[in-house]
Amino acid sequence: MKKISTKISLIILIGIIISACNTEKRVPDGKMRLTKNRIIVNDKRTSEENAYNQLYQKPNSTFILGYPLRLHLYNLANLNPDSTYAAKFKNNPGLYERQSKFLSAKQVDRLGKSFLYHGIHDFLKKVGEPPAIIDSTKTAKSVTRLKYYYFNKGFFDVETSFKTDTINGKKAKIDYIIATKKPYFLDSITSSISTPALDSLYKVQKANSLLKSGEQYQTVNFDEEKNRVAVQFRNNGAYYFQPTYVNFNIDTINKVNKADVNMIIGDYTYQDRDSTRTEQFKLYKISDVNIYTDYSSTRIDNTINDSITFKNFNLYSHDKLKYKPHAITDAIFINKGMPFADFRTVLTTRYLNNLKIFNYPSIQYEVDKRDSTASSLIAKVYLTPRKKYSFGAFFDVTHSNIQDIGISFSPSLTIRNVFNGAETLSLSGRANIGSSKDLANPNNQFFNVSEYGADLKLTIPRIFLPFSTERIIPKSMIPSTLMAVGFARQTNIGLDKENFTGSVTYNWNPKRNNTARFDLFNVQFVRNLNPDNYFNVYGSSYDALNEIAQTYNNDAANLDTNGDLLINNGTAAFTNSVINNGTALVSTDDDFQSVKSIEERRVRLTENDFILATSFTFTKTTKKDLQDKTFYLFKTKIESAGSLLSLLSSTTNRAVNTDGNREIFNLEYSEYIKTEFDYIKHWDLSNENILAVRSFFGIAIPFGNSDNIPFSRSYFSGGSNDNRAWQPYSLGPGRSGAVNDFNEANMKIALSAEYRFKIAGNIKGALFSDVGNIWNVLDNVTDEKSTFNGFKSFKDLAVGSGFGLRYDLTFLVVRFDLGFKTYDPANETDKKWFRDYNFANSVLNFGINYPF
Structure with a gap:
């Protein structure tokens, strides 16, 4: 009863506050506040956005259910806080003297400029919105603009007028009446x-x-x-x-x-x-292409000390030429003897800028005075080199759901034109130490999380192969090659991993807004340094195994003084005893299958992984720039791992190990095929209202040398960029209920829709719904709740919904989303919908920029 009365009181209070807000509070006498514009075309109301954009006056913006939030915020502000503060002492002369004795006259005067007396009102005026007062001059201009708008659509005999209707008090609406007549x-x-x-x-x-x-x-x-x-x-x-x-x-x-x-x-x-x-206009041809490789607008000495002619290009340098000629000329699409063409200038500028060894290039043309017909142009390309060496450093203090506190340092060194072929060499390092009370920490150290690593990347502005690819991938597609190697060592998940990576990647742009990426190879070797710590990290697996051991363990040496399984000797001994039929459990028992499943997961997550993959990624988008609000993006990827190694093993007749699998460097390698499809679509609904949707499907199928997917290549669900009603790794697989600590699988479906709208100023809002889950399919997982079994498994799609706030800083967006579990497939049949739809079970997500 107390809770009900509290809710009723809150509703009444909110109602009083809303009703007390007078929207006409700042409307002068004799004036009207505009509440609605209507455009009526040939006796029918139109909702055409471009037509409404012609109007000089628009009503105050509204929030949810038409509530004019910004107007109310403005009405709360004191428009003259200085006068109010001064009147406070004028009406009470002794007050100023008393406060001056307590503070000082200067401090009392300064108090009037404080946030409490002045700043809060400035803030309300800034984020708020003054009432939209009807102005007859602006109304007349709107009528004229509407006339020209329809005239420009072919209605040369259009007639326009307007009518103002008073609603009540100081509120009114305007009807703009259009008679187009017949078009031309x-x-x-x-x-x-x-x-x-x-x-x-x-x-x-x-x-x-x-x-x-x-x-x-x-x-x-x-x-x-x-x-x-x-x-x-x-x-x-x-x-x-x-x-x-x-x-x-x-x-x-x-x-x-x-x-x-x-x-x-x-x-x-x-x-x-x-x-x-x-x-008459002349059609010009290019007579010379002159390239100045070290141009500087501030350089007084413009003497050319080095030059070379290469494939009809003239390269000049004030100092010694530091570039291989082809490294520059490959980026030039303006050719001697060809007609002048704007698109070649644009393409050359894009390619040169993409090299990232020059500042933005300048291309100029002048009439060649040597040509008696004055129909030739000399193209002059001015290049200003960036500094050969660039050093950067990044220091950060962080807090996350894994680390209570983290301190990181990331230095980097960039060397441009490292081999005189416009290549860029980047060397970066990273070091992090942190503290986490949630991770296994047997020595009770404060800084129990650490990571360090280094990456070396070489970018070559062409396809680097022993044969020419110009016919397949012409230089107009701006091709490049990226070679990278990396090493990282981390102790931030308890198993202590070393990660070695290497790759050769080719990138190019088939069209203006299309990108293609081909990974000739991407190799990854993950070595677990502390696999015996598994059950300290994956507590849920230990709890499940320990609960079964309370009934079936028959060796007291496996238990500690509290009767729990010892880590690691006790857990290993009990598991081996169960699997080898050393307990009362038999293979048909559910607990036997649970122990087997726990052991299979332990082996998979603690074994060392060697992955040699080849992949192709294609991306297409219609997005023109950052201001484009209506666009789509499609991305697809196909990846194959291990097939080349299996082919080599077969041709060399390499023996298999005791498990029937082939090895390289005494290590079983992973073999699978993986494909992904990602589609994003945005609609601009006008007035900064955006509808955005995303669909994703991914599947990785093991075969040959593998019966499961490595953890680093598997999928998870939940988190700020996925299903926001669940934490990362805490959803699925299927309807299993996320019984493990880090839940992952080899198939994923995700669908999201988000309605974005403006609240006040740079503060934006969003309403969203996320649908999705992960499953195991065609691998060694046999749990029926976790596996995908055709269309009937779609009932395991989890649904999350909620709302969010965003603060737009122009260069990035700070995002907060609150997600609620709308449909939880892990719950009982009659408790799946809205069972956990409350703040106690909600998830607050923090992110940078929009989720999709």
């Missing part, structure tokens, strides 16, 4: 181009014109046609051509809702001293 359509389309060379170019691609006879008039099509024609001409030698030279004569005389269009392109106009001259 394009009839005949002709061209008048005074330069014959341009006229010929236009006719070649006339079919690509954006102006089509019979289509409705659209001003935007004329603007885009100007740009299309300019791009075509400038990519075919017309260096001085600009879109402004394209004009249109639109004739509607004696036409009934039709318009004849004539595209007019006159002569080139330029200023020659005090005179304006005109001449």
